[in-house]
Amino acid sequence: MWDPGQYQRYADERGRSFLELLARVGAEDPRYVVDLGCGPGNLTATLLTRWPDAAVEGVDSSPEMIEAARAHAVPGRLGFSLGDLRDWRPPRQADVIVANAVLQWIPEHRDLLPRLVAMLAPAGWLAFQVPGNYGAPDHVILHELCESPRWRERLGGVPRPDVAEPEEYVERITGLGCAVDAWETTYLHLLTGDDPVLEWMRGTALRPVFAALDRTEREEFVAEYAERLRAAFPSRWYGTVLRFRRVFVVVRAGA
Numbered sequence: 001m002w003d004p005g006q007y008q009r010y011a012d013e014r015g016r017s018f019l020e021l022l023a024r025v026g027a028e029d030p031r032y033v034v035d036l037g038c039g040p041g042n043l044t045a046t047l048l049t050r051w052p053d054a055a056v057e058g059v060d061s062s063p064e065m066i067e068a069a070r071a072h073a074v075p076g077r078l079g080f081s082l083g084d085l086r087d088w089r090p091p092r093q094a095d096v097i098v099a100n101a102v103l104q105w106i107p108e109h110r111d112l113l114p115r116l117v118a119m120l121a122p123a124g125w126l127a128f129q130v131p132g133n134y135g136a137p138d139h140v141i142l143h144e145l146c147e148s149p150r151w152r153e154r155l156g157g158v159p160r161p162d163v164a165e166p167e168e169y170v171e172r173i174t175g176l177g178c179a180v181d182a183w184e185t186t187y188l189h190l191l192t193g194d195d196p197v198l199e200w201m202r203g204t205a206l207r208p209v210f211a212a213l214d215r216t217e218r219e220e221f222v223a224e225y226a227e228r229l230r231a232a233f234p235s236r237w238y239g240t241v242l243r244f245r246r247v248f249v250v251v252r253a254g255a
Contacts, residue, residue: 030095037102041069093121104161
């Protein structure tokens with residue numbers, strides 16, 4: 001279960017990559033724009049500002065996220081629907097498809113790329129971004145803890161997000177006859193408050209862990225995880241720095 005409120009605690013930091021991804025999409029006058037994995041809809045709503053004449057649709061597999069997103073709906077212009085990216089089909093070809101920070105949750109997402117490209121109108125655009133930080137201390141510690149003797153039986157099978165390196169995405173997409181623009185950025189997020197890296201992780205990576213534990217177990221796990229995070233991410237007088245690498249890919253279909 002997704003918690004829209006927890007996810008948006010760091011809305012500015014999470015939203016920055018969405019805006020930087022869209023800045024490289026050159027569509028001038030799209031008629032139909034889709035945001036796959038739209039989350040709470042606050043970023044989807046910015047697509048109306050970018051393309052005021054487009055019909056925009058946000059799709060997400062989380063009922064909680066879609067419920068929150070519908071607060072942003074604009075009749076006839078911006079709508080939201082429940083759907084799983086793995087089997088979702090657009091009602092017509094899309095001029096722009098955005099998939100921001102969602103593909104990492106689908107282990108087979110590399111094999112979905114041809115289908116996503118096939119959903120595009122001629123000369124349409126596909127833009128996606130995935131975290132590239134699963135070798136960072138916050139994720140390494142999380143994985144080590146899940147595989148520790150105390151938690152292995154309950155958490156050893158919890159799926160881990162999976163992404164490719166930029167070069168693999170480039171190879172796969174050029175093989176589909178598309179133009180591709182790929183890059184990576186490492187952000188230095190300055191977080192404040194108590195255990196800020198833990199609070200960041202609560203919004204995303206800890207979600208499947210919490211789903212596998214009862215309330216007492218969650219409290220025990222969080223206490224141990226928080227202690228390790230404090231050692232890995234020491235608090236300074238100005239806050240706590242979280243390094244976050246992201247991979248961006250913008251695709252232009254053939255005419």
